[in-house]
Amino acid sequence: MTTNEARARGRAAFDGQAWADAYAQLSAADARSPLSPDDLELLAMAAYLFGRDDECTTALDRAHHELLRLGRTAAAVRCTFWLATLLLSSGDVARGGGWLARGERLLDECGRDRPESGYLLTVRARQALDGGEPAMSATMFAEAVAVGERHHDLGLTTLGRMGQGRALVELGKVIEGLALLDDAMVTVTAGEVDPVVTGMVYCAVQDACEVTFDVRRAREWTEALSRWCESQPDLVPFRGECEVHRVQVMRLQGTWPDALAEADRACRRLSGQPAAGAALYEQAELHRLRGEAGAAEDAYRLASAWGQEPQPGLGLLRLAQGQVAAAVAGLRRALDETPSVIARPALLAALVDALLAVGDLAAARSAATELADVTDGTGMPVLAAMTAYAAASVRLSDGDPAGALGAARGSWSVWHEFDAPYEAARARVLIGLACRDLGDVDAARMELDTAEQTFRRLDAVPDLARLRRLMHDPASAGWSGRLTARELEVLRLVAAGRTNRAIAAELYLSEKTVARHVSNIFAKLDVSSRAAATAYAYEHDLIQHPVAPPP
Structure with missing residues (x-):
C-alpha cells in the first residue's frame, strides 16, 4: 500500500468513525512520509478517540509547530486549545496550563478577532468553574458563545453554551442552565460538531442531570x-x-x-x-x-x-452499622467542604437521617430547612421528593404524625411516578410509621408490608432488617422504633425528675404539649407512671446523654 493510499484510507476511516482503523492507517502513512498538519490533526483526534492519549498529544505538538513554520498561526492556536483541554482534563495541570499560555501569547501576535480566542476562553472559563467561581465562569462562557456566533463557529458556540449551562446550574439557576444544556444537546445529537466536542457535551449534560x-x-x-x-x-x-x-x-x-x-x-x-x-x-x-x-x-x-x-454514601454506611457519631461527623465535614449550593442536597438529606438517629431533633430540623431552601425554585421533582422525605422524618420524630403523613405521601408519589422502587419503599415506611402513631394499625401494616416486599425483591438487606425489627420486634429496635426524638427528649427530662412545667420551659413547649408527649410515652412504653417510665429508660439504656438533676 502506498503512502497516498494509506492516507486516503485513514481519512475515510476517520469520516466513518472507525477510530482504530483511522489511527492505524494514518500512523502507517506518517511512518512512510510525514503527514501534513491537517492530517496530523486527524491522526491526533483518532488517537485520542482510540485511547492513545500520548500519541494524540505528540501529533498535536507536531501539527502545532508545523503550522507555525507555515505561517498558519491561528490554526496553530487551535492546536494549543486541544492540547490544553485534553491535558487539563487528564489532570496534567502544568503542561495544560503551559499550552494555554502559549496560545494566548500567539493570539496577541496574530490578533484576537478570531474564533480561536473564544476557544481559549472556554478553557479559562472551565478553570474558573473548577476553581469555585461559577459566576465568573458563566460570564466567560457567554463571551465565548458571542465569539462563536460572530464567526459562525458552531463547535465554539456549542462548547460555550454547554459551559454556561453547567455554570448556571452551579449557581442554582437550574432551569436556565438546563435549557442551555438542552440547546447544546440538540446540536450534538444532530451530528453537527466533531466527535470530541460531542463526547464532552454528553458528559457535561449527564453530570448536570446527576447533580440536579x-x-x-x-x-x-x-x-x-x-x-x-x-x-x-x-x-x-x-x-x-x-x-x-x-x-x-x-x-x-x-x-x-x-x-x-x-x-x-x-x-x-x-x-x-x-x-x-x-x-x-x-x-x-x-x-x-x-x-x-x-x-x-x-x-x-x-x-x-x-x-x-x-460522602454521603460512607455516612449512610456508618449509620447502618450503628456508628452514628462517625456518620454525623463525616457528613458535616463534607458539607463544610461543599460551598456549591446545588451539590449539597444529597449530603443534607443523609445528615437529617443521621441527626435523627442520634436524637438531635433541632439540628435535623435545621438541615431539613436548608434542604428545602436549596430545592425551592429549582423545579426538580426528585429534589422536592427528597425534601418531603426529610420533612416527614423530622415531623414524625417531633410527634407530628399527621404532618409527617402528608409529606411522606408527597415523597412517595414522586418516587412512584419515576419508577424508583427503593426510594418509594423508604417513603412507604414513613407513611406506615405515621399511620401507626395516628392509631391506624391496619393502614400501617399494609404500608409496611408493601415496603417489606419491595426491600425483599431488591435484596436491600439493611432496610429489610430494620423494617422487620419495626414490624415484628419493636423492643429490639431501640427507642428509635418506638419513641420520636422529641419524646425521647421529654423522657430524659422526666427521668431527671423534671415536672411538666419545667420540661415545657426547657424545651420551649406548652405544658399541654408536654402532657401529650408524656401520655404518648406512657402508652408506647406500656407504663402507667413517671417512675415506671424512668425505670424503663434506664433499663433500656435510653439515657445516652444524662441530664443534670433539678436544683
Missing part, C-alpha cells in the same frame, strides 16, 4: 449517549463515563444486580483514570444498599483515593 437529580433528562440522555458510544465500537474515552451514568439510572430503577455488573465494567474500563473514582463510588453504593459492608467500605476507600468524595 433530573431523572427524566438523565434517562433520556443516557440512552442517547449509549447509542452514540455503541455506534463507534473503537471509542475509548466517554464510554466509561457512559457506563457510570447507566449504573446510576439502573440503580434508581432497582435493577441492582445488572447495575453492579455494569459498575464493575466501568471500574475496569476507567482503571488508572481520574473518572475511576465515580465508578468506584457507584460500586460502593450498590454494595451498601445490598448490605455488603466490607465491599462497600473498600470501594469507598478506593474512590476517595481517586479524588471522589465518599
Whole structure:
C-alpha cells in the first residue's frame, strides 16, 4: 500500500468513525512520509478517540509547530486549545496550563478577532468553574458563545453554551442552565460538531442531570449517549463515563444486580483514570444498599483515593452499622467542604437521617430547612421528593404524625411516578410509621408490608432488617422504633425528675404539649407512671446523654 493510499484510507476511516482503523492507517502513512498538519490533526483526534492519549498529544505538538513554520498561526492556536483541554482534563495541570499560555501569547501576535480566542476562553472559563467561581465562569462562557456566533463557529458556540449551562446550574439557576444544556444537546445529537466536542457535551449534560437529580433528562440522555458510544465500537474515552451514568439510572430503577455488573465494567474500563473514582463510588453504593459492608467500605476507600468524595454514601454506611457519631461527623465535614449550593442536597438529606438517629431533633430540623431552601425554585421533582422525605422524618420524630403523613405521601408519589422502587419503599415506611402513631394499625401494616416486599425483591438487606425489627420486634429496635426524638427528649427530662412545667420551659413547649408527649410515652412504653417510665429508660439504656438533676 502506498503512502497516498494509506492516507486516503485513514481519512475515510476517520469520516466513518472507525477510530482504530483511522489511527492505524494514518500512523502507517506518517511512518512512510510525514503527514501534513491537517492530517496530523486527524491522526491526533483518532488517537485520542482510540485511547492513545500520548500519541494524540505528540501529533498535536507536531501539527502545532508545523503550522507555525507555515505561517498558519491561528490554526496553530487551535492546536494549543486541544492540547490544553485534553491535558487539563487528564489532570496534567502544568503542561495544560503551559499550552494555554502559549496560545494566548500567539493570539496577541496574530490578533484576537478570531474564533480561536473564544476557544481559549472556554478553557479559562472551565478553570474558573473548577476553581469555585461559577459566576465568573458563566460570564466567560457567554463571551465565548458571542465569539462563536460572530464567526459562525458552531463547535465554539456549542462548547460555550454547554459551559454556561453547567455554570448556571452551579449557581442554582437550574432551569436556565438546563435549557442551555438542552440547546447544546440538540446540536450534538444532530451530528453537527466533531466527535470530541460531542463526547464532552454528553458528559457535561449527564453530570448536570446527576447533580440536579433530573431523572427524566438523565434517562433520556443516557440512552442517547449509549447509542452514540455503541455506534463507534473503537471509542475509548466517554464510554466509561457512559457506563457510570447507566449504573446510576439502573440503580434508581432497582435493577441492582445488572447495575453492579455494569459498575464493575466501568471500574475496569476507567482503571488508572481520574473518572475511576465515580465508578468506584457507584460500586460502593450498590454494595451498601445490598448490605455488603466490607465491599462497600473498600470501594469507598478506593474512590476517595481517586479524588471522589465518599460522602454521603460512607455516612449512610456508618449509620447502618450503628456508628452514628462517625456518620454525623463525616457528613458535616463534607458539607463544610461543599460551598456549591446545588451539590449539597444529597449530603443534607443523609445528615437529617443521621441527626435523627442520634436524637438531635433541632439540628435535623435545621438541615431539613436548608434542604428545602436549596430545592425551592429549582423545579426538580426528585429534589422536592427528597425534601418531603426529610420533612416527614423530622415531623414524625417531633410527634407530628399527621404532618409527617402528608409529606411522606408527597415523597412517595414522586418516587412512584419515576419508577424508583427503593426510594418509594423508604417513603412507604414513613407513611406506615405515621399511620401507626395516628392509631391506624391496619393502614400501617399494609404500608409496611408493601415496603417489606419491595426491600425483599431488591435484596436491600439493611432496610429489610430494620423494617422487620419495626414490624415484628419493636423492643429490639431501640427507642428509635418506638419513641420520636422529641419524646425521647421529654423522657430524659422526666427521668431527671423534671415536672411538666419545667420540661415545657426547657424545651420551649406548652405544658399541654408536654402532657401529650408524656401520655404518648406512657402508652408506647406500656407504663402507667413517671417512675415506671424512668425505670424503663434506664433499663433500656435510653439515657445516652444524662441530664443534670433539678436544683
